[in-house]
Amino acid sequence: MTSDATPPHSALTPAQQEARDLLIETVRIPSLSGEESAAAQFLTEWMTAHGFTAHVDEAGNAVGERGSGPYTVALLGHIDTVPGDIPVRVDESGVLHGRGSVDAKGPFCAFVAAVAALPPQTLAQARFVCIGATEEEAPSSKGARHAMHTLSPDAVLIGEPSGWAGLTLGYKGRLVAKLRVTKDNFHTAGEGTSAADDLTEAWFRIRAWAAGVGAYRPGIFDQVQATVQDLGASGDGLTQSAWASVGLRLPPSLPPYAAEDAVYDAVDELTTDITFTGHESAVRHPKDNALTRALRTAIRAQGGTPTFKVKTGTSDMNVVAELWPVPTLAYGPGDSSLDHTPEERLDLAEYDRAVLVLTDALTRLAQTAAATASASS
Structure with missing residues (x-):
């Protein structure tokens, strides 16, 4: 987790406060694997109110889309959690405690908040599809398996905690x-x-x-x-x-x-x-492509040093890799060592910073895609 102090309430922009409220309310809604409907409904309503075309799909996923460009970015996170009742609260240091805050409602809400903040030019250059998937914590990976047959993206972000300056290339x-x-x-x-x-x-x-x-x-x-x-x-x-x-x-x-x-x-x-x-099957993606370059540049712009990682666990990256053979990274705020533990918590200042990184990176990625398409036409 970042050691930066959380900005006081009055220092937050309206968009930052809305993004925090989105996360806190999503964490408040219990969503064990197979019981995600209330969380999915809340997320689709939030996305609809913030300029997305949103719905709950046949697998129970919360799906929201913005943008009309020819380049498609899939932002696949998961909204289910493992068992364990952790009272939801924000402590005096600005740290959110609660099951799912790190794994992985924090990363997915960061995706949604970032896409909600994208400017019109970026939305004209690319299409962004946020998928809050069901049953990632179960062997079925129901949500990801459904999504992978409904979309053919050009780039993929997987919502998992990497730390705001970390980029996860693969999973065992x-x-x-x-x-x-x-x-x-x-x-x-x-x-x-x-x-x-x-x-x-x-x-x-x-x-x-x-x-x-x-x-x-x-x-x-x-x-x-x-x-x-x-x-x-x-x-x-x-x-x-x-x-x-x-x-x-x-x-x-x-x-x-x-x-x-x-x-x-x-x-x-x-x-x-x-x-x-x-x-x-294990998966490990290349570290140099348009997606990784956009994230690395955005992290540096926020004062961070990008760090590439591989993880010994699994994620929905393993599931979708075969049908989505495109530039892919896992990214999201939070310390993955807190996954599934009684101490699961997320520093809201880190969450704010991850949203800024994602907003910048997605804008850069869309610009690059548009420039590449223009040069080849």
Whole structure:
């Protein structure tokens, strides 16, 4: 988070105050994955009142559009949150506390506020489509999967916390392996192994395989991370069962289906049933294109030093990359280490600055697109 002091209330412009009110009210509205309708309705009403053509689409997404130019920018954020009731308040330092303030209502509201502030010339040069997506925090990614089939953008911004001066180029992939071992019961004084023994051995082998992938690479982005997400065992006197869910974070060099084969090989002779879910391929976008240049210039104009990042989690960037092979970045105010935590909070001064950066960057991007189109005609 930025250490800059929040401007006093009287120092805010009317547009800044409106942008803050948009965020605070959006955070106040509960919107767990699958329960986003009230938040989507509020956002579409706000966008309609601020010059957007807005609606709630078939996936429950809040969609707002401004501009008529031939160059299309998709600004895809998500409005659902993980569980956890954090009382919504703005403290004396100008910090907004509340679930979703960082992940990711803050970034999406910054998108909306920035597009609302764009001047007429920019709106004549490009078309800006803000999509407040549903179920990003769920395995379905329902909102993004719907949006990717309804739009063919020329550039994409993903609303995720990067810090106001940060630019996220990529995210690791994901795979979840669900393991189960079922065996006849036996006396523990005899020979043999229990279901839990075999399950534990399977986990040890998967962990050893994961540790060997990319071990020669210096950064964690190019390695496999393996964690146990769920673990248990039970018996009824006749049979015994053991189960586990293993989460795998995958580097760009390892597609999910290749990881499946590796897991099967690792536990080959163990009597383990395996099913796989959550397939997401890693993605990493180039750092030098019209979109990144516009954001970098805008960040510097606000006194910041642009910093490129890659993340070990996943986002809707992973989902849309295949159908939207265009310049893409994830951007938004906030400290991503606060995602999903009881301490989730966003400095409103940082939010203000991110809105200014986005407004400037989108204006520059539209100008560049218009100049390029003019030069080629």
